[in-house]
Amino acid sequence: MISFITNLINGLSLGSIYAIIAIGYTMVYGIAKMLNFAHGDIIMVGAYAAFTIITTLKLPAGLGIITAIVCCTLFGITIEKIAYKPLRKAASPLAVLITAIGVSYFLQNSVLLIFGSDPKIFSSVVPFRTVEIGPFIIPGTTIVSIIVSILLVSLLQFFINKTKPGQAMLACAQDRDAAALMGISVNRTISMTFAIGSAMAGIAGVLLCSAYPSLSPYTGSMPGIKAFVAAVFGGIGSVPGAMIGGLTLGVIEILSKTYISSQLSDAIVFAVLIVVLLVKPTGLMGKVVQEKV
Numbered sequence: 142m143i144s145f146i147t148n149l150i151n152g153l154s155l156g157s158i159y160a161i162i163a164i165g166y167t168m169v170y171g172i173a174k175m176l177n178f179a180h181g182d183i184i185m186v187g188a189y190a191a192f193t194i195i196t197t198l199k200l201p202a203g204l205g206i207i208t209a210i211v212c213c214t215l216f217g218i219t220i221e222k223i224a225y226k227p228l229r230k231a232a233s234p235l236a237v238l239i240t241a242i243g244v245s246y247f248l249q250n251s252v253l254l255i256f257g258s259d260p261k262i263f264s265s266v267v268p269f270r271t272v273e274i275g276p277f278i279i280p281g282t283t284i285v286s287i288i289v290s291i292l293l294v295s296l297l298q299f300f301i302n303k304t305k306p307g308q309a310m311l312a313c314a315q316d317r318d319a320a321a322l323m324g325i326s327v328n329r330t331i332s333m334t335f336a337i338g339s340a341m342a343g344i345a346g347v348l349l350c351s352a353y354p355s356l357s358p359y360t361g362s363m364p365g366i367k368a369f370v371a372a373v374f375g376g377i378g379s380v381p382g383a384m385i386g387g388l389t390l391g392v393i394e395i396l397s398k399t400y401i402s403s404q405l406s407d408a409i410v411f412a413v414l415i416v417v418l419l420v421k422p423t424g425l426m427g428k429v430v431q432e433k434v
Contacts, residue, residue: 143276148399149392154283154352156391157290161345162368163375163383164297165338171314171378172334173229175237179220179244180342181365187213187343188263188350188360189252195264202266209343217339218332220244226328252358260357263350282352289348293341294384301380310334314378363407367394370414376424385425 162184169177187209194205224244228237267281301307312320313330321327349364350356367390375386393413397406417425 147277147279148395150277150279150283152392152395153388154280154286154391155395156371156388157286158345158349158352158387159364159368159371159390160290160384160387161293161341161348162364163372163387164294164380165342166369166372167375167377167380167383168310168334168338170372172310173225173331175225175234176241176369177225177335177338178238178241178365178369179248180338181361181363181368182245182248183213183216183220183339183342183361184346184349184365185252185356185358185361186216186248187346188356189256190343191266191347192261192263192350192356195266196261202264202268206266206344206347209347210340211343213339213343213346214336216248217335217342221332221335226331229331249358249362256358258358260355263354263356265351265354266347267351280352282348286348286352289344290384290387293344294380297337297380306330306333367407367410370411373424374414374417376426379424379426382424382426 165180190212191205191209194200194208195202224240228240267285269281272279272284309325309330312325313327317327371386371390372383375382390410394406394410397409
């Protein structure tokens, strides 16, 4: 029983990281109606920024976290302006999708040229290794990941529902043309969405590499794909759905690795997604949108 609860907590920890990444996917899709498949590589860029500050320059971990957030935010805004904004009114959505894949490979190969292909050992930013609660010994990164994810989602929900920029985001998600007629700057709102999602990706990159301290140019690829699965699982476009999807996915993955097979865990995760979408195509918290003609 103790072993099961420990694995459950570890699953929630991994799932909380997936949730933070998934929120970036779901926000961009909800407002810009596009899938930013370069989002996983923004995670990797943030982790390398923190690695450079903490390990290479020997500066405090707090400064490394701030650098990762700022770096990812700037990258997110720049990528949106240069790669995605010119294609916003493209006739085919495939143009944006192919561009996103191209941006992903560009980021991977750029980091490969700068830092090389050898994996780096990432120093954890969590100041304490473990916490003992009764019979449970819980890693510090597990506790921090769960707390940070809950805090970020709560702040994001408050921002979206209680502030004017957040209301602008909701308006753009509902109808961009109507929002523009009401005086809302759609371009600025979309840039803000990319900035917020990329900043959260920077935090997720630091947490991910603190929990699994190996860093390479491909670090963000699989977590990015799984976070996208989590966003679809919870209902893409829904922030609470991304949170629930991420947590569920993390628990399924850890329990599958422990009790079934570590080699089949990824296949089980994707199989669960297929089953959920067959039963509820909009995801757990997604809504059916009727097209008006």
